[in-house]
Amino acid sequence: MSRPGIAKPTDFTAPDSRFPFPHSPTPTRCQTEPKLFDFTNGDHTNGDRAATEKRLEKARTACSSCPIVKNCLRWALVNKPVTKVGIWAATTPGQRTALRKRMADRLGPDWIDVLAAQDQARRERAAAARHTPLPVNQARIVRLDRAVNGPMPVHRLITPERQQHNLVRLTAGLKAAS
Ligand code: SF4
Structure with missing residues:
Protein backbone atom coordinates (compact mmCIF):
# COMPACT_ATOMS: atom_id res chain seq x y z
CA MET A 1 0.00 0.00 0.00
CA SER A 2 1.42 3.33 -0.95
CA ARG A 3 0.77 6.27 1.33
CA PRO A 4 -2.65 7.88 0.82
CA GLY A 5 -2.26 10.64 -1.70
CA ILE A 6 0.55 8.79 -3.50
CA ALA A 7 -1.35 6.07 -5.34
CA LYS A 8 0.54 3.33 -7.13
CA PRO A 9 -1.07 1.32 -9.94
CA THR A 10 -0.13 -1.85 -8.03
CA ASP A 11 -2.54 -1.14 -5.15
CA PHE A 12 -5.14 -3.91 -5.27
CA THR A 13 -6.45 -3.94 -1.71
CA ALA A 14 -8.92 -1.20 -0.96
CA PRO A 15 -9.04 0.32 2.52
CA ASP A 16 -12.27 0.00 4.53
CA SER A 17 -14.50 2.73 3.07
CA ARG A 18 -16.17 3.26 6.45
CA PHE A 19 -12.94 4.86 7.69
CA PRO A 20 -11.73 7.53 5.26
CA PHE A 21 -8.09 8.46 5.63
CA PRO A 22 -7.93 11.63 7.78
CA HIS A 23 -7.47 14.90 5.98
CA SER A 24 -4.21 16.71 6.62
CA PRO A 25 -4.01 20.47 6.03
CA THR A 26 -0.45 20.01 4.74
CA PRO A 27 1.33 17.09 3.01
CA THR A 28 2.46 14.57 5.62
CA GLU A 124 -26.03 11.04 12.69
CA ARG A 125 -26.09 12.96 15.98
CA ALA A 126 -24.07 15.80 14.42
CA ALA A 127 -26.36 15.89 11.36
CA ALA A 128 -29.46 15.91 13.58
CA ALA A 129 -28.03 18.77 15.65
CA ARG A 130 -27.35 20.73 12.46
CA HIS A 131 -30.86 20.22 11.16
CA THR A 132 -32.93 20.57 14.32
CA PRO A 133 -34.84 23.82 13.81
CA LEU A 134 -34.91 26.37 16.62
CA PRO A 135 -38.10 26.50 18.67
CA VAL A 136 -40.53 29.13 17.30
CA ASN A 137 -39.79 31.65 20.07
CA GLN A 138 -36.00 31.42 19.66
CA ALA A 139 -36.26 31.67 15.87
CA ARG A 140 -38.39 34.81 16.28
CA ILE A 141 -35.80 36.43 18.56
CA VAL A 142 -32.96 35.54 16.17
CA ARG A 143 -34.89 37.06 13.24
CA LEU A 144 -35.70 40.20 15.19
CA ASP A 145 -32.10 40.56 16.39
CA ARG A 146 -30.88 40.36 12.81
CA ALA A 147 -33.46 42.95 11.76
CA VAL A 148 -32.58 45.50 14.43
CA ASN A 149 -28.85 44.82 14.93
CA GLY A 150 -27.80 43.48 11.53
CA PRO A 151 -25.93 40.22 10.82
CA MET A 152 -23.49 38.79 13.36
CA PRO A 153 -19.95 40.01 12.66
CA VAL A 154 -17.78 37.07 11.58
CA HIS A 155 -14.26 38.45 11.81
CA ARG A 156 -14.39 40.81 14.79
CA LEU A 157 -15.38 40.53 18.44
CA ILE A 158 -18.44 42.34 19.79
CA THR A 159 -17.41 44.76 22.52
CA PRO A 160 -19.38 44.74 25.83
CA GLU A 161 -20.68 48.24 24.93
CA ARG A 162 -21.91 46.99 21.57
CA GLN A 163 -23.53 43.96 23.26
CA GLN A 164 -25.38 46.27 25.64
CA HIS A 165 -26.44 48.49 22.76
CA ASN A 166 -27.70 45.47 20.78
CA LEU A 167 -29.59 44.18 23.81
CA VAL A 168 -31.36 47.49 24.30
CA ARG A 169 -32.41 47.58 20.64
CA LEU A 170 -33.53 43.94 20.71
CA THR A 171 -35.58 44.47 23.89
CA ALA A 172 -37.21 47.54 22.36
CA GLY A 173 -37.94 45.55 19.20
CA LEU A 174 -39.51 42.71 21.21
CA LYS A 175 -41.69 45.17 23.13
CA ALA A 176 -42.81 46.87 19.93
CA ALA A 177 -43.65 43.52 18.35
CA SER A 178 -45.68 42.17 21.29
S1 SF4 B 1 1.13 10.04 11.55
FE1 SF4 B 1 1.30 11.37 9.76
S2 SF4 B 1 3.42 11.13 9.08
FE2 SF4 B 1 2.97 9.42 10.43
S3 SF4 B 1 2.27 7.77 9.12
FE3 SF4 B 1 0.44 8.88 9.78
S4 SF4 B 1 0.04 10.40 8.19
FE4 SF4 B 1 2.16 9.68 7.93
Missing part, protein backbone atom coordinates in the same frame (compact mmCIF):
# COMPACT_ATOMS: atom_id res chain seq x y z
CA ARG A 29 6.08 13.46 5.93
CA CYS A 30 5.16 9.94 4.88
CA GLN A 31 3.81 11.36 1.64
CA THR A 32 6.80 13.56 0.93
CA GLU A 33 9.44 11.10 2.22
CA PRO A 34 7.85 7.64 1.99
CA LYS A 35 11.17 5.77 2.13
CA LEU A 36 11.69 6.92 5.70
CA PHE A 37 8.58 4.97 6.72
CA ASP A 38 9.46 1.67 5.02
CA PHE A 39 9.65 -1.11 7.55
CA THR A 40 8.84 -4.81 7.78
CA ASN A 41 9.13 -6.73 11.02
CA GLY A 42 12.65 -8.09 11.22
CA ASP A 43 13.90 -5.68 8.55
CA HIS A 44 17.29 -4.27 9.37
CA THR A 45 18.63 -2.54 6.30
CA ASN A 46 21.60 -4.56 5.03
CA GLY A 47 21.97 -6.04 8.49
CA ASP A 48 22.69 -2.60 9.84
CA ARG A 49 20.48 -2.50 12.91
CA ALA A 50 21.78 0.87 14.07
CA ALA A 51 20.98 2.52 10.71
CA THR A 52 17.46 1.09 10.72
CA GLU A 53 16.86 2.21 14.29
CA LYS A 54 18.05 5.70 13.40
CA ARG A 55 15.69 5.86 10.42
CA LEU A 56 12.77 4.55 12.46
CA GLU A 57 13.44 7.11 15.13
CA LYS A 58 13.24 9.83 12.49
CA ALA A 59 9.94 8.42 11.21
CA ARG A 60 8.51 8.24 14.75
CA THR A 61 9.54 11.82 15.40
CA ALA A 62 7.87 12.92 12.16
CA CYS A 63 4.67 11.10 13.15
CA SER A 64 4.62 12.59 16.63
CA SER A 65 4.36 16.09 15.17
CA CYS A 66 1.94 15.09 12.41
CA PRO A 67 -1.42 16.90 12.69
CA ILE A 68 -3.39 13.72 11.96
CA VAL A 69 -1.42 11.19 14.01
CA LYS A 70 -4.37 10.13 16.20
CA ASN A 71 -6.71 9.41 13.31
CA CYS A 72 -3.88 7.93 11.27
CA LEU A 73 -3.34 5.34 14.00
CA ARG A 74 -7.03 4.49 14.02
CA TRP A 75 -7.03 4.18 10.24
CA ALA A 76 -3.93 1.98 10.27
CA LEU A 77 -5.40 -0.30 12.93
CA VAL A 78 -8.70 -0.90 11.13
CA ASN A 79 -6.96 -1.38 7.79
CA LYS A 80 -4.67 -4.28 8.55
CA PRO A 81 -4.58 -5.63 4.94
CA VAL A 82 -3.07 -2.37 3.66
CA THR A 83 -0.82 -1.59 6.62
CA LYS A 84 1.00 -4.89 7.06
CA VAL A 85 4.29 -3.12 6.55
CA GLY A 86 5.65 0.33 7.22
CA ILE A 87 5.57 2.84 10.03
CA TRP A 88 2.12 4.32 10.57
CA ALA A 89 1.45 6.81 13.33
CA ALA A 90 4.82 5.98 14.89
CA THR A 91 4.01 2.27 15.20
CA THR A 92 5.71 -0.75 13.68
CA PRO A 93 3.67 -3.66 12.23
CA GLY A 94 4.35 -5.65 15.42
CA GLN A 95 3.12 -2.84 17.66
CA ARG A 96 -0.06 -2.51 15.58
CA THR A 97 -0.70 -6.24 15.96
CA ALA A 98 -0.48 -5.83 19.74
CA LEU A 99 -2.80 -2.80 19.65
CA ARG A 100 -5.36 -4.67 17.52
CA LYS A 101 -5.34 -7.46 20.08
CA ARG A 102 -6.01 -4.93 22.83
CA MET A 103 -8.89 -3.47 20.83
CA ALA A 104 -10.36 -6.97 20.40
CA ASP A 105 -9.99 -7.62 24.14
CA ARG A 106 -11.78 -4.37 24.92
CA LEU A 107 -14.52 -4.27 22.29
CA GLY A 108 -14.77 -7.92 21.18
CA PRO A 109 -13.74 -9.68 17.99
CA ASP A 110 -15.94 -7.38 15.87
CA TRP A 111 -14.24 -4.26 17.22
CA ILE A 112 -13.90 -2.70 13.76
CA ASP A 113 -17.65 -2.95 13.21
CA VAL A 114 -18.18 -1.50 16.70
CA LEU A 115 -15.98 1.50 15.84
CA ALA A 116 -17.76 1.94 12.50
CA ALA A 117 -21.15 1.90 14.26
CA GLN A 118 -19.91 4.45 16.82
CA ASP A 119 -18.70 6.71 13.99
CA GLN A 120 -22.01 6.37 12.18
CA ALA A 121 -23.97 7.23 15.34
CA ARG A 122 -21.72 10.25 15.93
CA ARG A 123 -22.26 11.47 12.37
Whole structure:
Protein backbone atom coordinates (compact mmCIF):
# COMPACT_ATOMS: atom_id res chain seq x y z
CA MET A 1 0.00 0.00 0.00
CA SER A 2 1.42 3.33 -0.95
CA ARG A 3 0.77 6.27 1.33
CA PRO A 4 -2.65 7.88 0.82
CA GLY A 5 -2.26 10.64 -1.70
CA ILE A 6 0.55 8.79 -3.50
CA ALA A 7 -1.35 6.07 -5.34
CA LYS A 8 0.54 3.33 -7.13
CA PRO A 9 -1.07 1.32 -9.94
CA THR A 10 -0.13 -1.85 -8.03
CA ASP A 11 -2.54 -1.14 -5.15
CA PHE A 12 -5.14 -3.91 -5.27
CA THR A 13 -6.45 -3.94 -1.71
CA ALA A 14 -8.92 -1.20 -0.96
CA PRO A 15 -9.04 0.32 2.52
CA ASP A 16 -12.27 0.00 4.53
CA SER A 17 -14.50 2.73 3.07
CA ARG A 18 -16.17 3.26 6.45
CA PHE A 19 -12.94 4.86 7.69
CA PRO A 20 -11.73 7.53 5.26
CA PHE A 21 -8.09 8.46 5.63
CA PRO A 22 -7.93 11.63 7.78
CA HIS A 23 -7.47 14.90 5.98
CA SER A 24 -4.21 16.71 6.62
CA PRO A 25 -4.01 20.47 6.03
CA THR A 26 -0.45 20.01 4.74
CA PRO A 27 1.33 17.09 3.01
CA THR A 28 2.46 14.57 5.62
CA ARG A 29 6.08 13.46 5.93
CA CYS A 30 5.16 9.94 4.88
CA GLN A 31 3.81 11.36 1.64
CA THR A 32 6.80 13.56 0.93
CA GLU A 33 9.44 11.10 2.22
CA PRO A 34 7.85 7.64 1.99
CA LYS A 35 11.17 5.77 2.13
CA LEU A 36 11.69 6.92 5.70
CA PHE A 37 8.58 4.97 6.72
CA ASP A 38 9.46 1.67 5.02
CA PHE A 39 9.65 -1.11 7.55
CA THR A 40 8.84 -4.81 7.78
CA ASN A 41 9.13 -6.73 11.02
CA GLY A 42 12.65 -8.09 11.22
CA ASP A 43 13.90 -5.68 8.55
CA HIS A 44 17.29 -4.27 9.37
CA THR A 45 18.63 -2.54 6.30
CA ASN A 46 21.60 -4.56 5.03
CA GLY A 47 21.97 -6.04 8.49
CA ASP A 48 22.69 -2.60 9.84
CA ARG A 49 20.48 -2.50 12.91
CA ALA A 50 21.78 0.87 14.07
CA ALA A 51 20.98 2.52 10.71
CA THR A 52 17.46 1.09 10.72
CA GLU A 53 16.86 2.21 14.29
CA LYS A 54 18.05 5.70 13.40
CA ARG A 55 15.69 5.86 10.42
CA LEU A 56 12.77 4.55 12.46
CA GLU A 57 13.44 7.11 15.13
CA LYS A 58 13.24 9.83 12.49
CA ALA A 59 9.94 8.42 11.21
CA ARG A 60 8.51 8.24 14.75
CA THR A 61 9.54 11.82 15.40
CA ALA A 62 7.87 12.92 12.16
CA CYS A 63 4.67 11.10 13.15
CA SER A 64 4.62 12.59 16.63
CA SER A 65 4.36 16.09 15.17
CA CYS A 66 1.94 15.09 12.41
CA PRO A 67 -1.42 16.90 12.69
CA ILE A 68 -3.39 13.72 11.96
CA VAL A 69 -1.42 11.19 14.01
CA LYS A 70 -4.37 10.13 16.20
CA ASN A 71 -6.71 9.41 13.31
CA CYS A 72 -3.88 7.93 11.27
CA LEU A 73 -3.34 5.34 14.00
CA ARG A 74 -7.03 4.49 14.02
CA TRP A 75 -7.03 4.18 10.24
CA ALA A 76 -3.93 1.98 10.27
CA LEU A 77 -5.40 -0.30 12.93
CA VAL A 78 -8.70 -0.90 11.13
CA ASN A 79 -6.96 -1.38 7.79
CA LYS A 80 -4.67 -4.28 8.55
CA PRO A 81 -4.58 -5.63 4.94
CA VAL A 82 -3.07 -2.37 3.66
CA THR A 83 -0.82 -1.59 6.62
CA LYS A 84 1.00 -4.89 7.06
CA VAL A 85 4.29 -3.12 6.55
CA GLY A 86 5.65 0.33 7.22
CA ILE A 87 5.57 2.84 10.03
CA TRP A 88 2.12 4.32 10.57
CA ALA A 89 1.45 6.81 13.33
CA ALA A 90 4.82 5.98 14.89
CA THR A 91 4.01 2.27 15.20
CA THR A 92 5.71 -0.75 13.68
CA PRO A 93 3.67 -3.66 12.23
CA GLY A 94 4.35 -5.65 15.42
CA GLN A 95 3.12 -2.84 17.66
CA ARG A 96 -0.06 -2.51 15.58
CA THR A 97 -0.70 -6.24 15.96
CA ALA A 98 -0.48 -5.83 19.74
CA LEU A 99 -2.80 -2.80 19.65
CA ARG A 100 -5.36 -4.67 17.52
CA LYS A 101 -5.34 -7.46 20.08
CA ARG A 102 -6.01 -4.93 22.83
CA MET A 103 -8.89 -3.47 20.83
CA ALA A 104 -10.36 -6.97 20.40
CA ASP A 105 -9.99 -7.62 24.14
CA ARG A 106 -11.78 -4.37 24.92
CA LEU A 107 -14.52 -4.27 22.29
CA GLY A 108 -14.77 -7.92 21.18
CA PRO A 109 -13.74 -9.68 17.99
CA ASP A 110 -15.94 -7.38 15.87
CA TRP A 111 -14.24 -4.26 17.22
CA ILE A 112 -13.90 -2.70 13.76
CA ASP A 113 -17.65 -2.95 13.21
CA VAL A 114 -18.18 -1.50 16.70
CA LEU A 115 -15.98 1.50 15.84
CA ALA A 116 -17.76 1.94 12.50
CA ALA A 117 -21.15 1.90 14.26
CA GLN A 118 -19.91 4.45 16.82
CA ASP A 119 -18.70 6.71 13.99
CA GLN A 120 -22.01 6.37 12.18
CA ALA A 121 -23.97 7.23 15.34
CA ARG A 122 -21.72 10.25 15.93
CA ARG A 123 -22.26 11.47 12.37
CA GLU A 124 -26.03 11.04 12.69
CA ARG A 125 -26.09 12.96 15.98
CA ALA A 126 -24.07 15.80 14.42
CA ALA A 127 -26.36 15.89 11.36
CA ALA A 128 -29.46 15.91 13.58
CA ALA A 129 -28.03 18.77 15.65
CA ARG A 130 -27.35 20.73 12.46
CA HIS A 131 -30.86 20.22 11.16
CA THR A 132 -32.93 20.57 14.32
CA PRO A 133 -34.84 23.82 13.81
CA LEU A 134 -34.91 26.37 16.62
CA PRO A 135 -38.10 26.50 18.67
CA VAL A 136 -40.53 29.13 17.30
CA ASN A 137 -39.79 31.65 20.07
CA GLN A 138 -36.00 31.42 19.66
CA ALA A 139 -36.26 31.67 15.87
CA ARG A 140 -38.39 34.81 16.28
CA ILE A 141 -35.80 36.43 18.56
CA VAL A 142 -32.96 35.54 16.17
CA ARG A 143 -34.89 37.06 13.24
CA LEU A 144 -35.70 40.20 15.19
CA ASP A 145 -32.10 40.56 16.39
CA ARG A 146 -30.88 40.36 12.81
CA ALA A 147 -33.46 42.95 11.76
CA VAL A 148 -32.58 45.50 14.43
CA ASN A 149 -28.85 44.82 14.93
CA GLY A 150 -27.80 43.48 11.53
CA PRO A 151 -25.93 40.22 10.82
CA MET A 152 -23.49 38.79 13.36
CA PRO A 153 -19.95 40.01 12.66
CA VAL A 154 -17.78 37.07 11.58
CA HIS A 155 -14.26 38.45 11.81
CA ARG A 156 -14.39 40.81 14.79
CA LEU A 157 -15.38 40.53 18.44
CA ILE A 158 -18.44 42.34 19.79
CA THR A 159 -17.41 44.76 22.52
CA PRO A 160 -19.38 44.74 25.83
CA GLU A 161 -20.68 48.24 24.93
CA ARG A 162 -21.91 46.99 21.57
CA GLN A 163 -23.53 43.96 23.26
CA GLN A 164 -25.38 46.27 25.64
CA HIS A 165 -26.44 48.49 22.76
CA ASN A 166 -27.70 45.47 20.78
CA LEU A 167 -29.59 44.18 23.81
CA VAL A 168 -31.36 47.49 24.30
CA ARG A 169 -32.41 47.58 20.64
CA LEU A 170 -33.53 43.94 20.71
CA THR A 171 -35.58 44.47 23.89
CA ALA A 172 -37.21 47.54 22.36
CA GLY A 173 -37.94 45.55 19.20
CA LEU A 174 -39.51 42.71 21.21
CA LYS A 175 -41.69 45.17 23.13
CA ALA A 176 -42.81 46.87 19.93
CA ALA A 177 -43.65 43.52 18.35
CA SER A 178 -45.68 42.17 21.29
S1 SF4 B 1 1.13 10.04 11.55
FE1 SF4 B 1 2.97 9.42 10.43
S2 SF4 B 1 2.27 7.77 9.12
FE2 SF4 B 1 0.44 8.88 9.78
S3 SF4 B 1 0.04 10.40 8.19
FE3 SF4 B 1 1.30 11.37 9.76
S4 SF4 B 1 3.42 11.13 9.08
FE4 SF4 B 1 2.16 9.68 7.93
